[in-house]
Amino acid sequence: MMRREVLTGWGRYPSKPCLVTAPRTESEVSTLARHGGVIARGNGRAYGDSALGGAATLDMRRMNRILSFDPATGVLVAEAGLLLADIITTFLPRGWFPYVTPGTKFVSLGGAIASDVHGKNHHCDGAFGSFVEWVDLVGADGKMRRLSRSDNDPLFEWTLGGMGLTGVILRAAIRLRPVESGWIRQRTIVAPNLRAAMAGFEEAQDATYSVAWIDCLATGCALGRSLIMLGEHARVEEVPDAFRASPLSTPTKKKRTVPFDAPALALNRYSVKAFNALYWRKGQGGPEEVLIDWDSYFYPLDAILGWNRIYGRRGFVQFQCALPLDRAEAGLIALLTATARAGQGSFLAVLKRFGAQDSRFSFPMEGFTLALDFPANPKTFALLDQLDRITLAHGGRFYLAKDARLSASTFHEADPRAAQYRDLRRGAGLDHAFASAQSQRLLL
Template identity: 60%
Template sequence: MKLSGWGRYPTVECKTSSPRNEADLAGLVRSGQVIARGNGRSYGDSSLNSHMTIDMRRMSRMLAFDEASGQLTAEAGVLLADIISSFLPRGWFPAVTPGTKFVTVGGMIAADVHGKNHHSDGAFSTFLDWVDVLCSDGEIRRCSRDETPDLFEWTVGGMGLTGIIVRAAFRLRPVESGWIRQTTIPAENLAAAIDIFERSADSTYSVAWIDCLSTGASLGRSLVYLGEHAAHADLPRKQLQAPFQTPRKRKLTVPLDAPGFALNRWTVKAFNEVYYRAGRSKTGTQLVDWDTYFYPLDAILKWNRIYGRKGFAQFQCVIPLEQSKDGMQALLEAISAAGQGSFLSVLKRFGAQESRFSFPMEGYTLALDFPVNNRSLELMNRLDEITIAHGGRFYLAKDSRLKAETLAKSDTRVSDFREMRKSTSAAETFSSAQSDRLVL
């Protein structure tokens, strides 16, 4: 079966199988090189293995919930969307969520995903109590910070390369409603945006949409969105009657591939202009439902088709705090000079995180996407260099095109990760097109 990540680049012919239980799964792991795949929302080739890609979506049972601590135990294939629809009506919300709810528990752990609250709460792993990992010897090991901690720490952010994540226990957060108090603050350039982030450290959620085609004095102009879970006291009477009931949104589907020329510097520039002006006119605080706030793109099913048949590549890096301003400035200058407008560009402040292999570190992260073509691939190589020059590193869940040397240069942890894979024999059993490309 031809498979790809969400970016639809690259596409690989893969053998697949969908195990229903541990015995099926153990059989597959004994059969040779494998990688687990969740809902296919990583952008590049992280969940592709031509020999055997294990589709975990049929291992999707919720196993236990502790009302006192909010701890949910679930199999790896459970979708975040299902967790929200089951538990939000009971007053619980994911403690950390990525920008789409169509991800699996296993995928969130493997990528150690972050949300708009990384600066205040850290990544998904902060709320992860334990993981059951099926290792290369066919044994399932329960690991946590106390029990087999090495396996736990490498598995978190380990891109499925330590073993198959079978099930896990993690905590949800109590919320009083399904509404978010959103504050929109326009920033006329990058420096202003960074100022707003630094002043908003107390906000639970913060994220900025950034116009990466603006130049000169407005380079990096942004709309910063702050958010808090609305408490009962924040709700008007109508919403207070059913605080977890939010309007059902109409879903749009992109019905076919847009032609490759649909997104170019002029269309993106025009879009950015309109979007920035519209946002500026709506500044201030308003109530937004959780789905609109956290998952705006989920409302447009198959939005990855707007980049056309050849697909698109994501670029996401983080630059450490002391170099963030210079680094972001250099990245944005390179992008706007190349005229390669990214349709969806996101800037976000990360808090500190100690980890063996997870992506986040204290600083600023920039996420961009580009249609796949020679010019944008060249531009992304430039962005790689700028990132490394400023001490930054890359998010593997987004990557489809980094070179092994580039990754190694960006992250001294790579050699330890390789060493661990060798010494635990994980390398003999678990691999992906990405791990082959990056020699992990």
């Protein structure tokens, strides 16, 4: 039975009344896939309207069974609604961790595949899709097909990063990474400006994990000042004495919850600037290398449940683009200058070096990616249009898992693969079968 529900993404903008149903079995998914205009939704962590169904939304969270695990190869088979958090809870104690994880562990397996999410190790390991062995996909005819990496099936390749628009991902086999401990050795590099930050990433190409927090309100010669955080999985002998007996378990932290929507004014240019300046100063003083638990390293924001409420009732929007290596510096300078000038400081701004990735429709490309978030208001939208143009002018493209408001023309101009994807979908009748508010907006 379908229920009516007003859905949003994690950014709480935009919202849309949707027909939602939560299938429990393969046969239910099969029936629903023939409904037309459906999209599968995982844990709703895409920021915009990627998982707001065109006609109906399949809430896949009840399909979260772990089906098999092979400790010899690290291959896990599970249903699409399983959360990365559950994978970690279950398999970290046995010495395994997801190969690729985004900045929240509350994403579903299906969502991670559909968005081909990336992590702090993209420069050396690639995106989530690199570790997907096969996917069981329910097509427009309601039939399930197993698409394998080894078969070189184009549909498999389009499904990685395909935003759920090739069909409903039912289950998948992914490879996990063997780890000796639940601890990360973190090293922080202080970069006083953008050029230093970019050089810092190049010097750190051997680090397993690298990501930079960037002060997007700094201007002049401090433009782009950053704290680059590098990480390595700690070996058993590197774990603190007190925890070495059971290196795979780390102390559990108290979760905090944002209990109410912050007033729209709480995050303004002054408070954000003060926060950024404070964070910057804090980064200078500390020891160069520290050992921290996996949860604090990968998921600092997960410790504050419902942190999306700090932007107030109107919600917020993310901007994330990737710029090709040769034009990244000029592009980043232009993006940061425009952001600082607008005074629309982003609370969290993240810079990351991407490695090479050649895929059908995934977001990453060799170069740099910049992610910013802003409260959803008219001033922001004007700034975002400007950032779109800068991205286009520097040969960049946009991350659909973050997008809530790109125009179709901008999107297609930035990414010629979009037209190929649209044609493929039309040719196979997938455009009527699978649609999200986002795919309709972007004419996919």
